[in-house]
Amino acid sequence: xxxxxxxxxxxxxxxxxxxxxxxxxxxxxxxxxxxxxxxxxxxxxxxxxxxxxxxxxxxxxxxxxxxxxxxxxxxxxxxxxxxxxxxxxxxxxxxxxxxxxxxxxxxxxxxxxxxxxxxxxxxxxxxxxxxxxxxxxxxxxxxxxxxxxxx
Amino acid sequence: xxxxxxxxxxxxxxxxxxxxxxxxxxxxxxxxxxxxxxxxxxxxxxxxxxxxxxxxxxxxxxxxxxxxxxxxxxxxxxxxxxxxxxxxxxxxxxxxxxxxxxxxxxxxxxxxxxxxxxxxxxxxxxxxxxxxxxxxxxxxxxxxxxxxxxx
Numbered sequence: 662x663x664x665x666x667x668x669x670x671x672x673x674x675x676x677x678x679x680x681x682x683x684x685x686x687x688x689x690x691x692x693x694x695x696x697x698x699x700x701x702x703x704x705x706x707x708x709x710x711x712x713x714x715x716x717x718x719x720x721x722x723x724x725x726x727x728x729x730x731x732x733x734x735x736x737x738x739x740x741x742x743x744x745x746x747x748x749x750x751x752x753x754x755x756x757x758x759x760x761x762x763x764x765x766x767x768x769x770x771x772x773x774x775x776x777x778x779x780x781x782x783x784x785x786x787x788x789x790x791x792x793x794x795x796x797x798x799x800x801x802x803x804x805x806x807x808x809x810x811x812x
Numbered sequence: 813x814x815x816x817x818x819x820x821x822x823x824x825x826x827x828x829x830x831x832x833x834x835x836x837x838x839x840x841x842x843x844x845x846x847x848x849x850x851x852x853x854x855x856x857x858x859x860x861x862x863x864x865x866x867x868x869x870x871x872x873x874x875x876x877x878x879x880x881x882x883x884x885x886x887x888x889x890x891x892x893x894x895x896x897x898x899x900x901x902x903x904x905x906x907x908x909x910x911x912x913x914x915x916x917x918x919x920x921x922x923x924x925x926x927x928x929x930x931x932x933x934x935x936x937x938x939x940x941x942x943x944x945x946x947x948x949x950x951x952x953x954x955x956x957x958x959x960x961x962x963x
Contacts, residue, residue: 663896755821756819760816807862
């Protein structure tokens with residue numbers, strides 16, 4: 662019997678998908694939750710990529726970090742800004758953000774409503790790395806990044 | 813320099829992403845277009861999965877087919893129905909459909925507006941296979957499938 666299925670959405674939650682803390686440790690993020698929709702559940706072992714949904718409340722942000730694996734991000738709620746190394750870009754509904762290898766990135770919910778996005782990653786991937794002092798110096802040389810960045 | 817970028821959406825099209833025919837051959841589909849948003853462009857070689865957007869006009873449908881690779885489908889426009897082997901399931905906004913290996917599947921835009929969905933697949937994947945007569949006999953044993961199926 663096929664393991665195919667429909668995982669139904671209700672608002673910005675999904676059937677039988679728990680809303681979790683973004684991370685278990687650290688204080689380099691704010692007001693953000695994580696839902697792993699597809700790829701880590703029973704019967705989903707054949708999926709090579711994992712689909713997660715992150716939601717950031719107004720004023721909140723994700724961790725500034727980088728890694729060798731890529732992210733495919735699709736905005737499905739609200740709007741905001743993303744730091745991509747030395748740039749700050751606005752993001753809005755259905756924009757697709759490509760996080761290339763080794764790129765420092767941080768999402769910010771800058772509007773009045775939550776910023777929600779799908780984030781697709783490989784099942785097998787390296788751990789994110791936080792910035793060192795020299796990384797921060799380099800990124801902060803950009804005035805736009807210096808104004809937006811939260812660490 | 814990082815190859816990270818924002819691919820901006822405008823309606824249900826994306827900046828510099830052409831709207832293409834769904835397939836180049838066959839007549840086992842109807843009123844459907846394809847946009848490959850991320851993974852096949854220049855500078856996107858590090859992405860292991862490809863993000864496409866398909867849109868089916870009211871009354872249209874995709875090909876009934878199966879393959880060993882999986883699909884992660886996210887509905888982002890309209891509503892419709894999907895055949896998953898011997899079942900027919902409704903799909904609506906933000907539902908996630910897991911197409912497991914070797915599962916015959918076909919999407920239908922059954923409402924008054926287009927059915928649009930993201931479909932994420934591995935870069936390296938097998939070719940889809942069409943049903944043989946015996947497959948059709950098996951699937952059509954389901955009354956719901958027999959009513960919905962288009963070949």
